[in-house]
Amino acid sequence: MSGRHAGIPMQPxxxxxxxxxxxxxxxxxxxxxxxxxxxxxxxxxxxxxxxTNLLNIxxxxxxxxxxxxxxxxxxxxxxxDLSVGAVISFAAPLAATIMAGxxxxxxxxxxxxxxxxxxxxxxxxxxxxxxxxPPFILTLGTAAVVVGITQxxxxxxxxxxxxxxxxxxFNARIGPVSVxxxxxxxxxxAGLVIQRRMTLxxxxxxxxxxxxxxxxxxxxxxxxxxxxxxxxxFTAALGGLALxxxxxxxxxxxxxxxxxxxxxxxxxxxxxxxGGRGGIGGTVAGVLILVASFNxxxxxxxxxxxxxxxxxxxxxxxxxxxxxxxxxEETA
Amino acid sequence: MIAxxxxxxxxxxxxxxxxxxxRRGVWVALAASIAFGVVWVPAFATLDNATAVARLAxxxxxxxxxxxxxxxxxxxxxxxxxxxxxxxxxxxxxxxGNPALxxxxxxxxxxxxxxxxxxxxxxxxxxxxxxxxVTLGMLSILQGAIFVYTDRxxxxxxxxxxxxxxxxxxxxxxxxxxxAAVAVVGALVLAWTPFGRYIYALGGDESNARRAGIPxxxxxxxxxxxxxxxAGIAGILLAARLGSGFPLAGQGFxxxxxxxxxxxxxxxxGGRxxxxxxxxxxxxxxxxxxxxxLLGISPFVQQLVNGLVIVLAVALSTAGRRRA
Numbered sequence: 001m002s003g004r005h006a007g008i009p010m011q012p013x014x015x016x017x018x019x020x021x022x023x024x025x026x027x028x029x030x031x032x033x034x035x036x037x038x039x040x041x042x043x044x045x046x047x048x049x050x051x052t053n054l055l056n057i058x059x060x061x062x063x064x065x066x067x068x069x070x071x072x073x074x075x076x077x078x079x080x081d082l083s084v085g086a087v088i089s090f091a092a093p094l095a096a097t098i099m100a101g102x103x104x105x106x107x108x109x110x111x112x113x114x115x116x117x118x119x120x121x122x123x124x125x126x127x128x129x130x131x132x133x134p135p136f137i138l139t140l141g142t143a144a145v146v147v148g149i150t151q152x153x154x155x156x157x158x159x160x161x162x163x164x165x166x167x168x169x170f171n172a173r174i175g176p177v178s179v180x181x182x183x184x185x186x187x188x189x190a191g192l193v194i195q196r197r198m199t200l201x202x203x204x205x206x207x208x209x210x211x212x213x214x215x216x217x218x219x220x221x222x223x224x225x226x227x228x229x230x231x232x233x234f235t236a237a238l239g240g241l242a243l244x245x246x247x248x249x250x251x252x253x254x255x256x257x258x259x260x261x262x263x264x265x266x267x268x269x270x271x272x273x274x275g276g277r278g279g280i281g282g283t284v285a286g287v288l289i290l291v292a293s294f295n296x297x298x299x300x301x302x303x304x305x306x307x308x309x310x311x312x313x314x315x316x317x318x319x320x321x322x323x324x325x326x327x328x329e330e331t332a
Numbered sequence: 333m334i335a336x337x338x339x340x341x342x343x344x345x346x347x348x349x350x351x352x353x354x355r356r357g358v359w360v361a362l363a364a365s366i367a368f369g370v371v372w373v374p375a376f377a378t379l380d381n382a383t384a385v386a387r388l389a390x391x392x393x394x395x396x397x398x399x400x401x402x403x404x405x406x407x408x409x410x411x412x413x414x415x416x417x418x419x420x421x422x423x424x425x426x427x428x429g430n431p432a433l434x435x436x437x438x439x440x441x442x443x444x445x446x447x448x449x450x451x452x453x454x455x456x457x458x459x460x461x462x463x464x465x466v467t468l469g470m471l472s473i474l475q476g477a478i479f480v481y482t483d484r485x486x487x488x489x490x491x492x493x494x495x496x497x498x499x500x501x502x503x504x505x506x507x508x509x510x511x512a513a514v515a516v517v518g519a520l521v522l523a524w525t526p527f528g529r530y531i532y533a534l535g536g537d538e539s540n541a542r543r544a545g546i547p548x549x550x551x552x553x554x555x556x557x558x559x560x561x562x563a564g565i566a567g568i569l570l571a572a573r574l575g576s577g578f579p580l581a582g583q584g585f586x587x588x589x590x591x592x593x594x595x596x597x598x599x600x601x602g603g604r605x606x607x608x609x610x611x612x613x614x615x616x617x618x619x620x621x622x623x624x625x626l627l628g629i630s631p632f633v634q635q636l637v638n639g640l641v642i643v644l645a646v647a648l649s650t651a652g653r654r655r656a
Binding site: 127131133134136137138140141142143144145146147148149151152156260263264267272273303305306307308309310311312313314315316319320322323324 | 455459460461462464465466468469470471472473474475476477479480483587590591594600630631632633634635636637638639640641642643646647
């Protein structure tokens with residue numbers, strides 16, 4: 001990875017404007033890819049481009065999408081958060097046991113789950129910032145810790161009962177749009193405001209582009225890192241609540257594997273492991289590409305397991321296109 | 333990744349000292365856990381228990397040796413777990429109790445491993461996509477392939493094949509011998525061949541290595557081929573141990589292998605570390621799990637302890653290069 005650093009001269013020196021422009025170009029490419037996918041899908045299946053199906057896609061995208069907003073901010077700082085799957089998993093039994101079937105306990109349950117996500121995120125961020133450890137391994141470790149806590153908390157079996165009101169609130173429709181989709185959009189908007197309009201957003205890019213330079217120029221690097229991991233824990237917990245609202249039943253492993261889907265969506269959207277570039281706009285397109293292609297596999301009646309193959313091919317192909325296009329820029 | 337940027341700016345002397353501490357760290361922890369077991373846990377220091385630990389650790393040890401090669405080049409291979417799983421379902425599904433097919437499925441496992449490893453390496457070199465993404469994509473593709481082949485446990489291993497995992501040569505389990513052979517060959521390749529030296533050079537500084545005339549692309553592909561081969565061999569061993577083709581048999585091996593390599597002192601940024609530390613870390617993890625089992629601690633607490641060990645180890649291993 002160090003060689004890569006040395007090989008990309010434009011990266012640390014891009015400046016805010018250049019970065020935003022190149023980020024826009026990258027994110028334009030991914031939206032074009034989404035458009036191409038929609039055109040192809042419409043041609044192969046008349047059921048794809050229907051209002052019902054499109055709204056369905058947005059609803060299905062909500063879990064990965066919500067969690068991916070936080071992970072995008074983390075990855076712009078040059079980090080990664082692999083603990084989101086474990087946090088999504090823990091959300092279900094934690095909320096369901098607090099609710100215990102009672103509508104009156106819904107607010108407490110939601111607050112507890114969000115607090116849990118924040119706590120995991122703050123722990124991740126603090127250790128990463130203070131001890132300067134590789135986020136990849138550290139968040140794997142905290143994921144194992146959270147899974148262990150989940151198992152201890154529930155005694156190993158699915159626990160708790162989801163209150164009937166919980167499902168009806170999140171799955172209610174305002175006009176044709178489900179509340180889940182609206183929550184997803186609001187999280188995206190909030191993330192975009194942080195990324196574009198707030199000091200925190202600029203600091204995130206600076207830390208990702210060059211942590212030493214950011215530190216020397218007075219950016220509170222450690223506080224910025226703790227904040228982005230806290231946001232990532234928070235959005236993962238919210239994603240866990242969205243998943244629980246969709247499934248309606250408590251389970252200990254509902255979030256297993258979500259960290260990979262989230263990671264794939266973020267990287268598809270143009271936010272790389274190197275840090276310092278990318279953004280939430282591209283991530284939304286990445287999420288929609290992933291979910292739309294799963295949806296297409298379903299509509300075409302292909303073997304459900306083909307989804308995994310399609311996902312893998314799309315991840316590699318999109319990342320390759322992105323890498324090849326940036327290489328051309330460099331040589332030009 | 334932030335670590336790699338700022339660490340590089342610091343002096344090499346400090347890094348050298350930190351590395352020495354880290355190297356010793358895993359061995360000290362291993363010795364301490366063994367001493368704890370011998371003194372405090374009666375059932376620990378028995379031949380039966382030692383055999384069981386060695387047998388269980390072998391598959392992870394083999395796949396972690398391959399992972400060490402890849403991480404030394406500053407890469408990573410997340411596809412190895414599902415690759416092992418694919419070999420497990422193919423081997424047991426195809427044999428289905430017929431011992432005559434043993435040579436065929438062993439050859440198949442090795443060929444599948446080599447093929448997937450080569451595909452990973454060629455994709456990484458040709459597209460310049462980060463290894464973590466390419467191998468994550470491959471993980472997904474292999475998972476799909478497994479489930480297209482079967483969505484339930486299939487086939488059976490003939491007793492002759494299960495000897496690979498459960499037989500022993502004198503007091504030493506075959507599985508351990510296989511792992512030891514892989515580890516020794518791996519260590520010798522890294523220490524004594526140009527390929528091994530180039531792997532360290534590549535992970536140390538890729539552009540310098542390129543300028544020095546090292547065939548970077550070929551060495552990289554080679555590292556992923558080694559990783560795929562190791563995963564293929566580990567898959568064959570796992571197939572023999574499990575005795576049937578469980579689709580998710582390999583799940584989690586990729587992450588445990590990465591954890592073992594890093595605990596063993598090989599830096600994720602490449603260029604430093606080696607096979608010996610990896611094997612020590614594999615046994616450290618296996619012995620901690622074994623001690624918790626013998627002490628009758630619930631598997632849930634074990635999971636928790638496992639996570640805490642990772643957090644603690646990664647925190648300690650980087651303590652020497654804290655940002656000022």
